[in-house]
Amino acid sequence: MFLLNSAVGNFIKIDGKKYSYFAGNDYLGLANHPDIKKAAIKATKLYGVNFAASRRTTGTSVIHLELEQQLAAFKNNEEAVVFASGYLGNCILLDVLRPKYSAVYVDQQAHSSIIGSIPRNIKTVYFYDHSDPIHLETLLDQNKETNPLIITDGIFALTGEIAPLDKIYALVKKFSGILVVDDAHSTGILGKTGRGTPEYFNLPDDENIYQTETMSKALGSYGGFISGTSGLVDLVREKSATYQASTALPPPIIGASLASLKIVNDNPGLRMHVLEKSKILRDAIATLGFHTNGDGTPIIPILFSDAGKAKKLSVFLEKKRIISPFINYPVKLGKSMIRITVSVNHTSSQTEQLLEVLDQWKKKYGTD
Ligand SMILES: Cc1ncc(COP(=O)(O)O)c(C=O)c1O
CATH class of the missing domain: 3.90.1150.10 (Aspartate Aminotransferase, domain 1)
Structure with missing residues (x-):
């Protein structure tokens, strides 16, 4: 090191x-961009470096809501919610979706934030061969679990491979499952408008496709987010202890994220x-x-x-x-x-x- x-x-x-x-993940060269630094300084001058409270209590500011609105617009979704990191996004999502699935199918080379976020109370976890929908189908067929959740990276963090999401999605439909895509490396990079792997594969808007995303890579800022229907975002706000009990994203990061989103949208x-x-x-x-x-x-x-x-x-x-x-x-x-x-x-x-x-x-x- x-x-x-x-x-x-x-x-x-x-x-x-x-x-x-x-090295690193600053794909769009935004981590040290002058407009973004200026926005971070401006937000710091206005709000200080920390709201020093969780979103649930006194930590929600107007700029949090503005960022969430901008992220929802970027993703063409009803709502978005931000929190401390992309890593936590997987914990938050797998936790709040828990009533909807009974077994997890995960790519063998999934990022450690995915593996570490699989709830402890889940009975069965199946690892399918890396990026192999045929093996995934075999496992789904053999095990006949009701309500399977299939989770994969969108772009694999180490090898840069794109998961075969079109084929995986076909299996999600066939087996009445739900799909979670950790799109940490795809946000701002893949798809016509930078919305990530589902957009890259032209998958339909489907409530059974969920994404976890981060502002810490292509967006050059920091913090995780989830977007989707108002129902999904309410679920995060109302049910996720991780979301509720951690300190709100700090002002310079929110300022930076707003500026970076604007650059990504405009360019x-x-x-x-x-x-x-x-x-x-x-x-x-x-x-x-x-x-x-x-x-x-x-x-x-x-x-x-x-x-x-x-x-x-x-x-x-x-x-x-x-x-x-x-x-x-x-x-x-x-x-x-x-x-x-x-x-x-x-x-x-x-x-x-x-x-x-x-x-x-x-x-x-x-x-x-
Ligand atoms: C695939 C993947 N998911 C999640 C994360 C975590 O994102 P963050 O750094 O915002 O916590 C990373 C970061 O390395 C990642 O590569």
Whole structure:
């Protein structure tokens, strides 16, 4: 682990030295955007740094409600509710939906916030093979659980793969289940208007599709949210102890989120550009012969079967002043990897340098 000495952007500083940064999740380059920083400062001047109360008691402010309205409009949903983090979104949703399902079917490589949010009182949890609707169907068929809940990441955090949501949704219909998509990495990135994976697959508006989302990645801010019908949002406000008993999102974050949503809404070109850049870089990495995947999101893994190799590559890159972390993380991958992420602000000379260094590595150590 290294200690940042600067804001994150396409470059960062560590120990006062400049590095090219292909890491983190600031896909749209908003985490250090001047308008967003200004909005955070303005909100801080008006409201201080903390409301110091839960939303349920005295912590709800006019700007919370404004942000929730803006998020609902962005998502084309009736209402939205914000809370401390995307991680908590999975706990909150699986908790309030509990009366609607009797068993959980989860992707084997689901994010740890999904696995950690499966309620303890659930009798049966089935892990289907990663992104494999055929295995999911077999499990659904064999077990004949009434009201299954199927949960998956929209974009997988480590490998950047897009879950086959169209096929999964067909199974949700066939088995009268409900679908929960953790779209932490898809919000602002996938779909015509950036609403995430269901929009990307043109799934219909269906009350049985739920999303958990975060403002901490493409939106460059912080905090989780859920949007949907008024009934769903009321359920969160009325039934979720996690929502009710945690301190409200702080003013600078709300100010920042409002400004960032405006930028995302006004500039659809941002997500198109980051996806274009990602595709070009991914194709070039694959052409060099590295093992990656082909889903075209801003997350580009380089996978190795030899556990030590990914770590060594990350160190090699760092020596050339490029940061791209070795992943040693609580998700079942079965392979070791470095995780390259693309920001819309990366310049072509940065990506050329990255490719050049990868080529040097390949010539020395190979790609397996
Ligand atoms: C798939 C996924 N879900 C949820 C989260 C948690 O979001 P947050 O950082 O807003 O708590 C992450 C963050 O790493 C993630 O990758």
